[in-house]
Amino acid sequence: MEYALKLENVTKEYKDFKLDHININLPKGVIMGFIGENGAGKSTTIKLIMDLINRDEGTITILGRDNKKDLKSIKENIGVVMDESCFPENLSAVEINKIMKKVYKTWDEDKFNELLREFLISNSKTIKEYSRGMKMKLSIAAALSHDSEILILDEATSGLDPVVREEILDIFMDFIQDENHSIFISSHIISDLEKICDYITFIHKGKIIFSEEKDDLLNNYGILKCSEDELEKINSKVVMGIRKNKFGIEALVLKNEIKGDYVVDKANIEDIMLFHIKEKLQ
Numbered sequence: 093m094e095y096a097l098k099l100e101n102v103t104k105e106y107k108d109f110k111l112d113h114i115n116i117n118l119p120k121g122v123i124m125g126f127i128g129e130n131g132a133g134k135s136t137t138i139k140l141i142m143d144l145i146n147r148d149e150g151t152i153t154i155l156g157r158d159n160k161k162d163l164k165s166i167k168e169n170i171g172v173v174m175d176e177s178c179f180p181e182n183l184s185a186v187e188i189n190k191i192m193k194k195v196y197k198t199w200d201e202d203k204f205n206e207l208l209r210e211f212l213i214s215n216s217k218t219i220k221e222y223s224r225g226m227k228m229k230l231s232i233a234a235a236l237s238h239d240s241e242i243l244i245l246d247e248a249t250s251g252l253d254p255v256v257r258e259e260i261l262d263i264f265m266d267f268i269q270d271e272n273h274s275i276f277i278s279s280h281i282i283s284d285l286e287k288i289c290d291y292i293t294f295i296h297k298g299k300i301i302f303s304e305e306k307d308d309l310l311n312n313y314g315i316l317k318c319s320e321d322e323l324e325k326i327n328s329k330v331v332m333g334i335r336k337n338k339f340g341i342e343a344l345v346l347k348n349e350i351k352g353d354y355v356v357d358k359a360n361i362e363d364i365m366l367f368h369i370k371e372k373l374q
Contacts, residue, residue: 093119094119094120094156095117095118095119095120095153095156096118096119096120096121096154096155096241096242096274096276097116097117097118097124097141097152097153097154097155097242097274097276098116098117098118098151098152098153099114099115099116099117099137099140099141099150099151099152100115100150100151100152101113101114101115101149101150101151102114102115102137102140102147102149102150102151102152103147103148103149103150104136104140104145104146104147104148105148109131109133109136109298110298111133111136111137111140111298112298112299113149113150114133114137114150114295114298114299114300115300115303116137116293116300116303117303118242118274118276118291119274119291120271120272120273120274121268121270121271121272121273121274122268122274122275122290122291123264123268123274123275123277123288123289123290123291124274124275124276124277124289124290124291124292124293124303125277125278125279125282125285125286125288125289125291125292125293125306125361126138126276126277126278126279126293126295127278127279127280127282127285127292127293127294127295127361127365128294128295128296128365129296129369132295132296132297132298133295133297133298134246134278134295135246135278137278137295138244138246138278140152141154141159141244141276142159142170142172142244143159143160143163154166154169154170154242155169155241155242167196168196168197168198168238168239169239169240169241169242170240170241170242170243170244171232171234171235171236171238171240171242171243171244172235172243172244172245173228173231173232173235173243173244173245173246173248174231174246174247174248175246175247175248175250175251177219177227177228177230177231178231179219179230179231179234180219181218181219181220182218182219182220183218183219184215184216184217184218184219185208185213185214185215185230186215186216188230188234189201189204189205192204192234192237192238196238196239198238198239199237199238200237200238201237203236203237204233204234204237207232207233207236207237208230208233211226211229211230211232211233213226213229213230213233214226224251224252225252225253225256228248228249228252228256228260229256229259229260231248232248232260232263236263236267240273241272241273241274242273242274242275242276243264243267243273243274243275243276243277244276245264245275245276245277245278245279246278247278247279247280248260248277248279249261249279249281249284250279250280250281257281257284261284261287261288264277264288265288277289282360282361282362282365283360283362285361286306286360286361286362289306290305290306291303291304291305291306292304292305292306292309292361294364294365294368296368296369301368302368306361309361309364310358310359310360310361312346312347312348313332313344313345313346313347313359313363313364314344314345314347314350314356314357314358314359315342315343315344315345315356315357315358315359315363316331316341316342316343316344316345316347316350316354316355316356317339317340317341317342317354317355317356317357318340318341318343318354318355319340319341320340320341322341322354323341323343326343326345326350327349330345330346330349330350331343331344331345332344332345332346332364332367332368333366333367333368333369333370334367334370335367335370343367344359344363344364344367344368347359
C-alpha cells in the first residue's frame with residue numbers, strides 16, 4: 093500500500109505536554125479525520141508535519157519523502173488550509189494570485205480564477221471585507237491551484253454555517269476523486285468527518301488511541317443499555333467505556349461480542365471518542 097503521509101514514533105516534548113511516539117499512516121486516495129479534545133495534540137501534530145516546529149524523535153514522510161530534507165520540493169504537492177486565513181487582510185484575490193505565482197512553480201492561474209468564479213469570490217474586494225466562509229474558500233482555492241496531491245487541513249470548517257460547510261465538504265470529496273489525492277483533516281465537527289472520511293485517527297493526551305477505517309469503527313462498536321447487574325455478567329474485555337445515568341448503564345462495547353438478549357444501539361464516531369476518553373479518565 094502506498095502512503096500519502098506517514099508518521100513513525102513521532103515525539104515532541106514540552107514542559108507540560110508530550111506528543112508520545114505517535115504513528116499515523118494515511119493511504120493514498122483517502123480522507124483521514126484527525127479528532128481529539130482541545131490540547132490533545134492535533135495542532136502540534138500538524139505543525140510537526142509541516143516542519144513548523146522540530147520533532148524530538150521519529151520520522152515523517154509526505155508522499156514518500158522526508159518532511160525535513162525534502163520539504164522545499166514537496167511543498168508544490170501540499171495544500172495547507174488552517175483555521176484562520178494566512179493571507180494579509182489588505183490584499184485582494186488578484187494580488188494573491190500575483191504572489192502565489194512567485195511562490196509555486198506549478199501555480200495554475202487559470203484554475204485559481206476558475207475556482208474564484210465557482211466559489212463566488214470577489215476579485216475586487218480586500219480579504220478584510222470577506223465573510224469567514226469566503227476567507228476559507230479563498231484559502232481552499234489557493235490550496236487547489238498548484239500541484240497539490242495532499243491537503244493538510246486544520247479546523248477548515250470551524251465556525252462556518254452549515255450551508256458553507258456542506259459546500260466545502262463537497263469540494264473535498266471532488267478533490268479525492270483522483271485516487272492520487274489524499275486529505276488529512278483535523279476538526280471538532282465530528283459529524284462533518286463522519287460524512288466524508290475513510291479513516292479516523294483519535295488522539296488523547298498526546299497518544300494515538302486508535303487509527304482505523306471509519307466503517308470498521310461503526311460496524312464494531314455499539315452502545316449497550318443495561319443495568320449494573322447485567323453489566324457484571326459481560327466480559328470486561330469487550331467493554332470500552334461506561335456512562336451511568338438515572339436509567340441505568342450505557343456502555344461502549346464490541347457489539348459482535350455481546351451475546352444474549354441485550355439492547356445494543358448504533359454508536360457514532362463522537363460516541364466512540366467520548367466513551368474512550370471516559371475510560372481513560374477512570
